[in-house]
Amino acid sequence: MRNYIIQRVIWIFIILISSLTITFVLLKSAPEFPPAKTEEKDTWLTRQVQDGYYTVEYYSENPEGIDGVLGTEDDLGTMEEYAAVLNEATEKDAINETVFYISPIGDSTVYKIFTRKPIIQQYFTWLEQVVLHWNWGTSTKIRVNQPAFGLISEKMPLTLQINIFVLLFYIPFGFLFGIISALKKDSFLDNMIQIFIMFFMSLPALVFILLLIILFSYTMDNFLPSLFPLKGIETGWDYAKGFVIPVLAAGLPAIAGFTRMLRAELSEVLTSEFVLLAKTKGLSHQQAVVRHAIRNSLVPMIPIIIGSFAGLLSGSFILESVYAIPGVGRVTLQALNGGNYDYNVLMSSSAFYSVIGLFTVLIVDLSYGIIDPRIRMGAKK
Amino acid sequence: MEKNYSKDYFTLVKDEERLQDKPLKTKQLTYFQDAMLRFGKNRYNVIASIILGLFILLSIVVPMITPKDLYDKTNSALILLPPRVPLVEQLGILDGTKYYKNQTVDPTTIEDDSVDGSTELGYPSLGFDPEFIDFDTLENYEITGSTVSPYFVGGTNELFVMVNKTAYSIYDSEAFVYGEGDYLLIDIVEMDATGVLEVYFLDTNEYPDYINDTSWEYATLLDTITSSNVTDEPYRIDLDNTVFYDENSNWSYDSGIFFYRYVLDNPSEIGADSVELESIGLYDINDQERYYDWGYDLATYKLYSTDPDTENGVFIRQDAIMMAASFEYNVYDALFSDSLAIYGKTEYDEVIEQNPEMLDAIIDCQVEWAETDDEYQYVEQYCGENTLWIFVDEDGGQDFPITGVESIETKTILGRTYYNYKVYENGRYSLGFETIPYFVFGTDVFGKDLFTLIWLGLRTSLMLGFFASITNIFFGIIWGSISAYYGGQTDMLMERFTDIWGSFPQITMISIISVYVGPGFWALYIFLVYDGWIGVSRITRMQFYRFKGREYVLAARTLGAGDRRIIFKHILPNALGTIVTRVILSIPAVIFLEVNLSFLGFGIGNGQTLEIGPLSLTGTSIGVILNDGQQQILAGNTWMIIFPTLIVSILMITFNMFGNALRDALNPQLRGSE
Numbered sequence A: 001m002r003n004y005i006i007q008r009v010i011w012i013f014i015i016l017i018s019s020l021t022i023t024f025v026l027l028k029s030a031p032e033f034p035p036a037k038t039e040e041k042d043t044w045l046t047r048q049v050q051d052g053y054y055t056v057e058y059y060s061e062n063p064e065g066i067d068g069v070l071g072t073e074d075d076l077g078t079m080e081e082y083a084a085v086l087n088e089a090t091e092k093d094a095i096n097e098t099v100f101y102i103s104p105i106g107d108s109t110v111y112k113i114f115t116r117k118p119i120i121q122q123y124f125t126w127l128e129q130v131v132l133h134w135n136w137g138t139s140t141k142i143r144v145n146q147p148a149f150g151l152i153s154e155k156m157p158l159t160l161q162i163n164i165f166v167l168l169f170y171i172p173f174g175f176l177f178g179i180i181s182a183l184k185k186d187s188f189l190d191n192m193i194q195i196f197i198m199f200f201m202s203l204p205a206l207v208f209i210l211l212l213i214i215l216f217s218y219t220m221d222n223f224l225p226s227l228f229p230l231k232g233i234e235t236g237w238d239y240a241k242g243f244v245i246p247v248l249a250a251g252l253p254a255i256a257g258f259t260r261m262l263r264a265e266l267s268e269v270l271t272s273e274f275v276l277l278a279k280t281k282g283l284s285h286q287q288a289v290v291r292h293a294i295r296n297s298l299v300p301m302i303p304i305i306i307g308s309f310a311g312l313l314s315g316s317f318i319l320e321s322v323y324a325i326p327g328v329g330r331v332t333l334q335a336l337n338g339g340n341y342d343y344n345v346l347m348s349s350s351a352f353y354s355v356i357g358l359f360t361v362l363i364v365d366l367s368y369g370i371i372d373p374r375i376r377m378g379a380k381k
Numbered sequence B: 001m002e003k004n005y006s007k008d009y010f011t012l013v014k015d016e017e018r019l020q021d022k023p024l025k026t027k028q029l030t031y032f033q034d035a036m037l038r039f040g041k042n043r044y045n046v047i048a049s050i051i052l053g054l055f056i057l058l059s060i061v062v063p064m065i066t067p068k069d070l071y072d073k074t075n076s077a078l079i080l081l082p083p084r085v086p087l088v089e090q091l092g093i094l095d096g097t098k099y100y101k102n103q104t105v106d107p108t109t110i111e112d113d114s115v116d117g118s119t120e121l122g123y124p125s126l127g128f129d130p131e132f133i134d135f136d137t138l139e140n141y142e143i144t145g146s147t148v149s150p151y152f153v154g155g156t157n158e159l160f161v162m163v164n165k166t167a168y169s170i171y172d173s174e175a176f177v178y179g180e181g182d183y184l185l186i187d188i189v190e191m192d193a194t195g196v197l198e199v200y201f202l203d204t205n206e207y208p209d210y211i212n213d214t215s216w217e218y219a220t221l222l223d224t225i226t227s228s229n230v231t232d233e234p235y236r237i238d239l240d241n242t243v244f245y246d247e248n249s250n251w252s253y254d255s256g257i258f259f260y261r262y263v264l265d266n267p268s269e270i271g272a273d274s275v276e277l278e279s280i281g282l283y284d285i286n287d288q289e290r291y292y293d294w295g296y297d298l299a300t301y302k303l304y305s306t307d308p309d310t311e312n313g314v315f316i317r318q319d320a321i322m323m324a325a326s327f328e329y330n331v332y333d334a335l336f337s338d339s340l341a342i343y344g345k346t347e348y349d350e351v352i353e354q355n356p357e358m359l360d361a362i363i364d365c366q367v368e369w370a371e372t373d374d375e376y377q378y379v380e381q382y383c384g385e386n387t388l389w390i391f392v393d394e395d396g397g398q399d400f401p402i403t404g405v406e407s408i409e410t411k412t413i414l415g416r417t418y419y420n421y422k423v424y425e426n427g428r429y430s431l432g433f434e435t436i437p438y439f440v441f442g443t444d445v446f447g448k449d450l451f452t453l454i455w456l457g458l459r460t461s462l463m464l465g466f467f468a469s470i471t472n473i474f475f476g477i478i479w480g481s482i483s484a485y486y487g488g489q490t491d492m493l494m495e496r497f498t499d500i501w502g503s504f505p506q507i508t509m510i511s512i513i514s515v516y517v518g519p520g521f522w523a524l525y526i527f528l529v530y531d532g533w534i535g536v537s538r539i540t541r542m543q544f545y546r547f548k549g550r551e552y553v554l555a556a557r558t559l560g561a562g563d564r565r566i567i568f569k570h571i572l573p574n575a576l577g578t579i580v581t582r583v584i585l586s587i588p589a590v591i592f593l594e595v596n597l598s599f600l601g602f603g604i605g606n607g608q609t610l611e612i613g614p615l616s617l618t619g620t621s622i623g624v625i626l627n628d629g630q631q632q633i634l635a636g637n638t639w640m641i642i643f644p645t646l647i648v649s650i651l652m653i654t655f656n657m658f659g660n661a662l663r664d665a666l667n668p669q670l671r672g673s674e
Helices: A002-028 A038-051 A077-089 A118-132 A148-183 A186-199 A205-219 A236-241 A246-268 A273-278 A285-298 A301-322 A329-336 A343-371 B031-039 B041-064 B295-299 B331-336 B346-353 B376-382 B426-433 B450-486 B487-500 B507-517 B522-530 B532-547 B551-558 B563-600 B622-630 B639-666
Strands: A054-060 A099-102 A111-115 B097-104 B133-145 B155-163 B165-171 B177-180 B182-192 B194-203 B220-225 B233-236 B254-265 B276-282 B289-294 B302-304 B313-318 B318-331 B339-344 B361-363 B390-391 B404-415 B417-424 B609-612 B615-618
Touching: A002 A236, A002 A343, A002 B097, A002 B450, A002 B487, A002 B507, A038 A099, A038 A111, A038 A236, A038 B097, A054 A077, A077 A111, A077 B426, A118 B318, A148 A186, A148 A246, A148 A285, A148 A301, A148 A329, A186 A246, A186 B031, A186 B639, A205 A246, A205 A301, A246 A285, A246 A301, A273 A285, A285 A301, A301 A329, A301 A343, A301 B507, A301 B563, A329 B507, B031 B041, B031 B639, B041 B450, B041 B639, B097 B133, B155 B165, B155 B254, B155 B302, B155 B361, B182 B194, B182 B220, B194 B331, B220 B233, B254 B276, B276 B295, B289 B551, B295 B450, B302 B313, B302 B609, B331 B426, B339 B346, B339 B404, B339 B426, B346 B376, B346 B417, B376 B390, B450 B487, B450 B522, B450 B532, B450 B622, B487 B532, B507 B522, B522 B532, B522 B563, B532 B563, B551 B563, B563 B622, B563 B639, B615 B639, B622 B639
Parallel strands: none
Antiparallel strands: A054 A111, A099 A111, B097 B318, B133 B318, B155 B276, B155 B313, B165 B254, B165 B302, B177 B254, B182 B233, B182 B276, B194 B220, B194 B254, B276 B289, B339 B417, B361 B390, B390 B404, B404 B417, B609 B615
C-alpha cells in the first residue's frame, strides 16, 4: 500500500512537471505580448529583466552626459549602436516578438532594448522562480503588472465554492433517483426518470443554462438575475440568488449521469447471488436491499463522486463564461481571447487545473483501494 | 492380454452412402444481413436513425438550395424577424407575431380611441404602428424604477453624500419669478440626523452668470432644516423681505434660484447619509402655486458642489412608476406593409414603364364613384382621405411596386418644374420579395435566415466530427495495434506515453492551439484530434490482446506472414466492428465540444469561410448562433436559442440511439439471437 501511494505520487509529479514544461516551452516560444501602454510595458519588461527572462541594453544620444543611475558609463551605447541593433532585429522579424525597444519616457534620455533569452535559459529561470520564490510572473493584460498567480488564486474560492455547491446539490438527488429507479425498475416512475436522464444527457450544459436564463430572467421578469451579481454591489440575498442558475445548470446534468450509473450498478447487485443468499438466510426484502445491495452498490460510486469534481471544474469554464461568473475559468478565457495573450496568467491557470485534475485522479486511485479490499494495489502482475 | 479380432468381426456401415454436409434447415445469413435484421428489430432505433439521416441530408441540402443572399449577407431590413411557419400559423403559433414586454407607453395614446374603438389602454408610438398591434393581447401595467425619464412619474428623490465627503447640493434647473409674501414648501420624507439641509437663495437678476465658483459668495442662507424639523407636514420657509428686497429691481419681476445643500457634521463613513425629498413648491401670498416640482421634475434638478474634493454625492430617484405595455405585434405585416416614400418623376415613370400593366390598374380616388360601380369597393377599401389614385388589378390585388399615390409636390427651380410623387411603396417589392416570406425559424441579428444558419452550423459540426473521427481511427489503430502486437517493453513505453499525453489539461491545449493556429476550423480540428486518438488506441489494444493469441494468427505466422500482414489482414478486420461503433458513439461528444468551443470564441465565427481543398464553404456554428442569441434573451428574441437547442438535442438523442443500436447489431455475441 505504501509503495503504491509513493509510486502514484511520483507518477503524478512526472505528468504534472512534463505537462507544465511542454506548456511553458510552447507558450514562451511564441511571440510575446507585453502590455500595450509604454509605461506599463517598460515596467513589465524591467521586471522580466529582474526575474531573468530578458536582457536589457541602454543607449543614449549623449553617453557621457549620464552617469550614476544606470551604473557606469560603459553601460550606455551610442545611437549608432542602437540603430544597428534594431536593424538587425527587424531583419530577423524579431521586433515586437522577442525584441522590444522603449524610447525615452518622461525626463529620461535613455533608450532601452530588451531581448528575450533563449527558451532553455528561460525555462530554468522559471523553474527557479516558481520553486524557490513562488513567482509566476506578472500579468500583461488582465491586470497589468500584478502577480499572475495572485490573480488566479483570488478567483479560486468562487470557482471552488460553486463547484462544491453543485456537488452538494447533485449527490443526494442522484442517490435518490438512482435507488428509486433501480428498485422500481420498469415502473412508471422509472420511465419518467429515464426520460429525465435522456433529456439532460442530450442537452449541452451551455444550452441548458441559456434556457434557464430564458425561464427565470426573461419569462419570470428578472426573478433571478440574468448575469452573476457582483459582490459588494448587491446585498447578501441578491448575491445568493445568483448561485441558483449556475448550480441548477451544472447540477441537473450531473444528477442525470449519476442516476444512470447508480441504476445500472444497483440493478446488477440486486440480481447477484449474495443478495439472494441474504434473503435465504431469512432477511426481509427491505433488509436485504438496505444492508447488502445498496451498500455494495455504493462502492464504485465513491470514486465516481470524487472524480466528478475535476469534471465539474472543467465544465465550469462554460458556466463562468455564459453567466459572467468572475472565476478562474473566466479569467483564463479573458487571457486567451482577443489576440494578445497573457502568458503568465495562462501558465498559472494551467497549473491550477493540472494540479486539481491530477490530484483528483490520485485520490480516486487511492480511494479504490481503501473502499474495495478486493483491489490489491501495487501487486505485481 | 491382447485380443485378436478377425477381419470379419467388423462390417462397414453405410458403405454405399457418401458422407456429405447436410443442408441447413434455417436460412443462411451473412454477418451484415444478420446485423441489419437485429438493427431493424428495435422500432425506436430505426426511427431515430431515419431522423438522423434526415438531419444529415438537410444539413447538406438546405445550404445548397437556399439563395446565398439569405444567409451570407447582412440584411439590415430583416433583422430579428420572429419565426413564421406556413399552416402552423393558422393555429396562432409561429405566425410571425412577437410578444413585446415592458414597452414604454406613450401617454397620448391612452385617450386616443380612433384606431380601435375605445380600449382605454396605452401603447408605445415610437417604432410601432398601431395597425399591427394585437389589441386583444394589449395589457398595461406599472413598472417601478429609478430611471430619470418623463415616462416615469412620482417617486421620491434622495440626495446622498459620498464616502469621505461632507456635503452635496442640488439647485433648480430653471430660475423662477417670485414676489412679496411668497413661501417655500419643502416636503422631506426622511433625513439622516448626521446632517442638516441648508437652503440658499441666489438672485439671478443680479448675478445672471450664476453658476460659477463664486455662486456661494452671493447666495444667501435662508434657513437650516435639521432632522427634528422633519414632520409629515412640509417644511415652510417664508421669504423674508430683508433677504429679497432689492433696490435695483422691482419686487414682482425679480427672479432667482434656490440651492439645497445637505451638509454633514463629519465626513461620511459609508456613503449612506442622505435626505429624501418628496416635493418642493413655491407659493405666492394667495396660496397660488408658482411652481411645484416632484417626481421627474425634481429628478432633473442639477447637481452642484463648490469643491469636488470635499463635496460630492449622488442624487437618486426612487420608486418612480412607469406605465408599460405588453402586446403581440405582427412584425411581418408591419415590415412588408405599404409605406410612404418620395419618388422623383423620372423614378416614378421608370416604375410605370417597367410594369405597363399598372396603367390599366389605375383607379382615381378623387372622382365621385357610385356604389354601383365595380371599382367602388376598391375605392372604399384602399383610398385614404387624400389619396390621388391607387393601383388595383381586376381581382383586387395590389401586386405592384407602388400601390398608390398620395400627393404630388411641385417645385420650381430656375424656371424648371420638378415633380415629387409621394407614393405608397409596396414593402414586399422594396425588400425584394414577391410574397411575404416565411422564415420558419426567424432571422438573427444580422437579418440572416436562422433555418439555413442552423443547418450550416450542423454541417460544420458533422464535418468536424467526421474528419476528427477518421483521423482518430487512423492514428489510434496504428498506435494501439503496434503497442498490443509487440507487447512487453514496447507496450509499456507506448502506454506510459499515452498516459502523459492524455492527462494534459485541456485548457493548456486550447491555449497553445490558439496561440499557434488562431481560432477557426483547424484549431477545433487539432483540439479534437490531439488526444482523441488515445481512446481509439485503447480499444484497439484491448481487441488485439483478445485476438493475437488465436490459432489463426499462429497459422498465418507459420505460413510466413509478416507483422504488417498479420496486423492489418488478420487481426484488424476482426476488431474493426467494435472500434467503429465506439467511434460513432463518441461523435455526439465531439459535437458538444465543438458547440462549446465555438461559443467561447475558439471556433468558426460569423461569416468565416471554410476552405477544404477546392471547396470553399460558408461556415458558422451552432455555438456562434447561440452566442449571438444570448445577447437577445432579455429582448425577448428567444427563438435564437430555442431552435438551435431543439435541433442539437434531437441530433444528440438520435445519434446516441443510433450508436447503441449499431453496437447491439454488430456485436458478434448477439448473433442470431432474437
